[in-house]
């Protein structure tokens with residue numbers, strides 16, 4: 416079944432609170448059934464900017480807030496340097512539960528499949544319909560798939576005008592966790608491109 420089929424009988428949630436309650440109960444995909452708690456987006460419902468990540472990480476699941484672990488700290492710093500105020504943005508994820516593989520006491524991040532992202536898309540679409548941002552910042556390919564319904568090539572499509580069917584602008588860049596996995600010259604280069612993309616975002620919002 417595609418994501419939309421699984422929600423066929425559902426009425427669209429009428430509030431962010433209804434989505435927060437709905438995702439906690441959601442068992443439509445294997446990640447939703449793994450016993451972790453769903454992490455809701457946060458930020459003002461009136462935000463012009465919506466920031467979309469992939470899925471909550473270990474820290475986010477424990478603290479029940481999006482983007483507060485190492486990737487979130489990198490993101491906050493880079494947004495700040497670009498002059499974009501994170502607290503004015505609505506921050507959420509394409510997938511609401513944390514997918515991981517247990518390794519002793521640790522939980523190692525696992526990427527959601529395209530099918531899992533597509534199933535969670537109904538929640539993301541409804542969240543976006545309630546926030547009505549002017550611009551959506553998509554962090555990485557999973558985020559972009561959740562928004563666009565296809566997996567784009569970041570290298571080719573970053574820094575370009577992408578639009579959702581309702582006209583909302585999507586601005587695509589790398590995921591901060593990707594930057595954290597690099598080192599040396601490639602880390603510097605990719606961080607530079609990330610900073611350029613966020614500077615472009617700041618212009619869109621100006």
Ligand code: URA
Pocket residue numbers: 468469470471472475480481482483484486487508592
């Ligand atoms: N990575 C994400 O994509 N989202 C988070 O909330 C945290 C890390």
